[in-house]
Amino acid sequence: MPRLAQPLSDSQIKRAKAQTKLVKLFDGHGLYLEIHPSGGKFWRFRYRKADGKETTIGFGPYPEVSLVEARNKRTAARRVLLEGGDPLQQREQMRRESVRATEYTFRKVATEWHQLKEKAWSPAYAHNVLHRLELDIFPDLGRLPIDEVTHRDLIDVFRKIEARGAHEIAKRNKAVCSQIFSYAIQTGVAQRNLVVDMKDVLQPVPSGNFPAISSDELPRFLQALRSNEACMQPLTRIGLRLLMLVFVRTSELIETPWTEIEEGKSEWIIPWYRMKLGKRRLNPIKKDHFVPLSRQSLQLLGDLRKLTGGGRFLFPNLRDRNRPMSNNAFLKALERMGYKGDMSGHGFRALAMSTIKEKLGYRHEVVDRQLAHVEKNKVTRAYDRAEFIDERRVMMQAWADYIDSLS
Structure with missing residues (x-):
């Protein structure tokens, strides 16, 4: 019968001197202390793996790891063995998890996701998504390991956004976080998409499109516009009038270079790469947009040319003329007119669509083409190439005359 090892004592360990050999x-029970010729003392534990082979695992140096601590580590290792595990493999797994926890932070995973997705996004949209993350999400969640983020962490972040009245931004950030967690699960650094469970944590936001007045409200709007024009900057006044007459998207108007506008010519061609669907990185719609210009539109463009015709943009930024103006100028003007929350630059598109159909009697397809809407069904889009150019010319002049008649 093998002789059992006599348990060590602290005094025995302290007295032990280094020899010329190890x-x-x-x-006892596999635990022993190695004393190296250099004087270093290290705890080790010998055990037999499931395949019958012997191996050892280190528990650390003495006295940093005391006798009591080494025995506790031995007990824990023996418990792993009793459960059919391997202490060395368990330690390696814990090390990997620790590295993963510190390496795969929410910021790192979100940045990887953004870099992957931005290839399919327009530069402006990609910038906006990252800006919202940096402003609202990363300050609180960025340093946390993504697999340790809790429901409470997310709720606190979203509630902070809501507290400043940005309910729509909170909703969008919630959707972005859900996509980030989905990416984390697919790449093996998270186990669960917490956002999927969060059905009722945000305050309800009324659904709907961009604010827009109805056809019946147009006369009162025009009266408010006339009353406030004297207080507006010339570019803002002309811009609002043009938005109403041509009803392109706000960005398509304020980003227009003078090279697109031929003086005196009663049409304007917006190149496809400046259109909303042309800016897509994947499968952009490479179709220029035709905008007939009414007499009233030409008059406004003539007035505008006297102001900014020597520069790059129709509507330059007052601080940097090499950049277009901000669409906030139009929103602020509408706010001063008393239409905050009731009308927007994009709302002129909805106003034109409803009024031209209801009051002027034009077919939906004709107005829809002027709005540059594209048929979602690819097959239908391939066969439906009608542009109604002549009818659109007449319609745009009739629309401008109708606005004048209300004035």
Whole structure:
């Protein structure tokens, strides 16, 4: 019968001196202390794996790891063995998880996701998504390991956004976080998409499109516009009038270079790469947009040319003329007119669509083409190439005359 090792004592370990060869002091049940010729003392635990082979695992140096601590580590390792595990493999797994926790933070995973997705986004949209993350999400969640983020962490972030009245931004950030967690699960660094469970944590936001007045409200709007024009900057006044007459998207108007506008010519061609669907990185719609210009539109463009015709843009930024103006100028003007929350630059498109159909009697397809809407069904889009150019010319002049008649 093998002789059992006599348990070690602290005094025995302290008295032990280094020899010319490696010395081992055994404590029993596989635990022993190695004393190296250099004087270093290190705890080790010998055990037999499931395949019958012997191996050892280090528990650390003495006295940093005391005798009591080494015995506790031995007990924990023996418990792993009893459960059919391997202490060395378990330690490696814990090390990997620790590295993963510190390496795969929410910011790192979100940045990887953004870099992957931005290839299919327009530069402006990609910038906006990252800007919202940096402003609202990363300050609180960025440093946390993504697999340790809790429901409470997310709720606190979203509530902070809501507290400043940005309910729509909170909703969009919630959707973005859900996509980030989905990406994390697919790449193996998270186990669960917490956002999927969060059905009722945000305050309800009324659904709907961009604010827009109805056809019946147009006369009162025009009266308010006339009353406030004297207080507006010339570019803002002309811009609002043009938006109403041509009803292109706000960005398509304010980003227009003078090279697109031929003086005196009663049409304007917006190149496809400036259109909403042309800016897509994947499968852009490469179709220029035709805008007939009414007499009233030409008059406004003539007035505008006297102001900014020598520069790059129709509507330059007052601080940097090499950049277009901000669409906030139009929103602020509408706010001063008393239409905050009731009308927007984009709302002129909805106003034109409803009024031209209801009051002027034009077919939906004709107005829809002027709005540059594209048929979602690819097959239908391939066969439906009618542009109604002549009818659109007449319609745009009739629309401008109708506005004048209300004035």
